[in-house]
Amino acid sequence: MTASAITPVPISLYAEDIDAFSQSLGASFERYGFAVLSGLFDKDGAGLDKTLVDQALADTKAFFALPTDTKMQYKTGVGGQRGYTPFGIETAKGASHHDLKEFWHTGRDLSEGHPYRDYMPENVWPGEVSGFRDHVSELYTALDFLGKRVLKAIAIYLKLDPEFFTPTVREGNSVLRLLHYPPVTAAGESVRAGAHGDINVITLLMGAEEPGLQLQDRDGTWLPITPPEGCIVINIGDMLSRLTNGVLPSTIHRVVNPAEGRKDFSRYSTPFFLHFEPPYVIETLENCISVDRPNQFPDPISAEDFLQQRLREIKLT
């Protein structure tokens, strides 16, 4: 297994000593734009239910194993925001070759007549895989909950009110992405995921045990992130980087093609892109502006406008 640059922080520390948890996590974010949480499935931790994660992964594998024609029925035409996006579409900003992946997007289920329905399309579900809807919905809810705890720790680290983020993400436009990178049999210019920064607030990623994920460090070198089982990788997205004036950086990362011996294997990973509520206005935090760090983003922008701008850049709309 490839070594990982980042020392994991145990999730159990959240309940035991939230200040210590916030410091460890925040320091890792400030240094790398990434942190790793361990003990994800510990019974008394603040993490996830292993059975649920295993079920959702089995459903993911079953879905991607369906014939292409069947999967294409779930391509929804709403900018890839829901349902299936086939191989050969998403292209990292500024890249000339598409990524080697297909994926499925699930968003927030909203009540009838909810005002955010204008921004968030209805979910679609593949009837071919029984259990998919229940397990994936439950995983969405669990990751949303975990993400909100991580944001509380980030608020403490930034010396904000611990509940600062609560109203900003309560019904955020968050998306759970089920990713399949098929075996890489032919040589070519494409990589599994080209170098990019995430658009959103924070991303919670499961499935990085299969090597490939790398972050670009300050000096330009690529550091592998291959945590042991039972960990979750978290990274800062562009929206939080902008809000914090770069104090918490959104670090460029990529997924490289498999080494000899792993080329015949698929890679499955599951990023949860936690987003703000669409109307939330991202305006640089006062306490992240100083003489040494002048405001790099003097023009506030709503989360929705920022998202639409960025989706056009990655060819999803």
Ligand SMILES: O=C(O)CCC(=O)C(=O)O
């Ligand atoms: O598959 C991974 O490990 C990372 C995926 C990723 O960075 C993304 O989808 O934004």
Ligand SMILES: [Fe+2]
């Ligand atoms: Fe990413």
